[in-house]
Amino acid sequence: MSDAQLMERPKRWDAPFDREMSDAVVDELLGRPEFASIDASRFPAAAPLRGIVQNDCRISIYAPGDIVVREGDYGNSAFLVLSGELRVVLPPGLPRQVLGRAPEKKRNAFSVLRDMLTHSQFPEVRDTSLHRSASGLGRGTETRDSLLRVGDPAGLFGPGVNPAADPSRIPPLAGAFKTGTLPAGTLFGEIAALGRVQRSATIYAESECRVLEMRWQALRDIKNRDDTWRDRIEKGYRQNQLSTHLAEHPLLSGIDAASLQMIADRTLFETYGSFEWNVGFKSSKGGEHPTAESEPAVAKEGDYPDGLLLVIGGFGRVSSGLGHGARTLTYLREGDHFGLDELLEAWKSGEDCAYETSLTALGYLHVLRIPFSVLADLVFPKLTRPKKRLIDAAARPIADDAFLEWAVERRFINGTKTMVIDLEKCTRCDDCVRACADTHGGNPKFIRHGPKLGNLMVANACMHCVDPVCMIGCPTGAISRTTEGGMVVINDISCIGCGTCANSCPYDNIRLVPIREKNGQQVLDPVSREAIVKATKCDLCSSLPSGPACERACPHDALKRVDIQSLIRRAAQLEA
């Protein structure tokens, strides 16, 4: 075994959230009412409650004015207020410049150039000293954005107000901002952490606060084993989604606050399908993918609607019967709605009007159902009738369905940066693969191969999905979204090579690679003598100033990183 190096196989808590979590702090936390009520015996020995609190949580102190979470950020953790008071800024929120978005750390051209010229001749070389110590994940010296450091305090707090006058408390924001208080004991950020979506509001410390930050894995484990936490999370999830989505939905834009509250009181929150849809999807690979008929039905063609459905998460397939099957007309995602055409018709004519199309859940679908009576009283009188109906899509030639059916069936609609290659332009020169390898230490992060429809091929490169199911099972939080841009990236240091993400990815876009020392020796586990592996995938060259190298390298404009929905919208605009 002279050509191999030994390294203990990485484990879940090798890289804890905070190395400074002492036993005394853990005892204190476990003694708090939020944790004391949890039955610790329901946790497995491999991931006990104490271990979760010790390793997947950390305590942060926020000074008055410090921003804890920013609207629009992607986050992988939830927060529990231990002491002090926080304030949430409700929509429309703070101006972008106030949020002081710090750019992600980008490497300069020369550092990339140096790496390119000096990269190892061996594949997948790592500095294992970093992995052994995992010290790169300590708390470090974080700098926080603060409302005290904004350029124009008068625009935020009102003229003449000095936000730093009282060091123990920040003054209230000007009257133009709608805010709410989050006292000690409040749990927040769980929607973004568990739902893999952007933070919906900005939250800052009003007084000095002590906040427990929990990795989403901790939240998931506790939620799965404790009913009180599950109820609490689901209640908060429902309430926050409801108010935010109703306030922001364009259909309800002209509605006053009192009416919105009335709508909220009567609105139902519904979930269809499975949140972990990828499991069934993957097992059907190579065989038949689910069709509209086999998917969980939300609304059926011919049934009578009782309310308007607003999509707030997941994907839905709109279909209509054709011959002996169902034809996909379009798909819906967050922000879209279903049933408006029929309900408006019914309201105008005073007669029942059946659904013209069906809606099924593609994986999972979160919807809000606003009852017809509420719409008739509060919304329809102010609503302009849309120019197009969903069923109009059925007028297109059947032959034109192929791409949409394919993209929906294979869930490519999930991708925001899908690598689509036009095979009629691609000369198979592999310049894209070489460019990727050059910018990643000689290791290409994708395979120029994948499913093909006509002249289009979706290559095996991470699509940076709207719903990144690869993040679901990661035990260490190594796979996460970047704060800005929401790209899905893997922290190589905390990745333990368990393969959960690779197994979860419905598109086989994550690979596990055996790592090597700089001298080319393979790194082995000292006990099992098996190779130490790490998950690897396209990071969209997020650390490069120039963007994805693959796209820039294509001499024939054949390779594009596309959001299929944006492409559809752009095409529609251009056609118009």
Add this chain to the structure above:
Amino acid sequence: MRDLKIFAAIRFNAVKRAELRRTWRMLGLFWLCALLLWAVVTGLAWYAERSLGNASIVTGYALFAVILSLAFLKVRKRLLVLPLGTVREWMLGHIVLGTVSVPLYFQHTQSLWPSGHYEQVIAVAFFAVTLSGVAGYALQRLLPRRLADIEGEVIYERIPSEIAQVRSEVEALVLKAVKELGSDTLGRYYAESLEWFFRKPRFIFGHIVGSGRSASWIRRRITALRRYLSEGERAYLSQIEALALRKSQLDAHYALQSVLKFWLFFHVPAATLLVLLGSWHLLVVNIYAR
């Protein structure tokens, strides 16, 4: 709500048209710059001649500068991190400058075939680069469309292992048929005739020119055998025929991708040789001009 003109979008027609417009705009700009460059060089050469100077010095330097710029495409491909435009833009510039280099060459040499031996070697290198460039451009426009029409896509380096896989599947089928049905007709025919086809890529030229020889060879061989087989053996033969067609697709990929890869093995060395010969020519001319 998503616009219901989705059918237009999914065919990417509108987006394609927009991209095409962008490409044409860029090409227009490159052509304008190239024509401007050519006009300046022509003007300077004319001025040099009127001033009793040597116009070929002006055109020679211009031609050498253009050739060097063309060679920089290769460098640009490796230094992607530098913010100097996309490789696509460089490629368009490469095509335009390459075209401009032809009139510049004739302005410089004043003939198709120069008189000096060394200059003739340079001319050969220049024609080799130019002609291979034109051929490469045409191949890159034509062959990808042919490749896209073939069912399935395969990475070039994987083709030998895919062929080996198909071969082992066919051989397993033949052995099974012989064992199961007790007749060696299929086995004998495979050894005599079909094994040749499955051994390595065949009908390379036919695939390159798109003659369909491979498919007709398979059809003839399969038809010729069918009459001697029992019902059971015919079922196996149908499976072998499907695998033969799969092999034919792999051969087509191999042939077309080989052409797309290997024309560069001619163009790039010829270009390197041209740069070296041109540099020496420049050096020699400058030394003797003094």
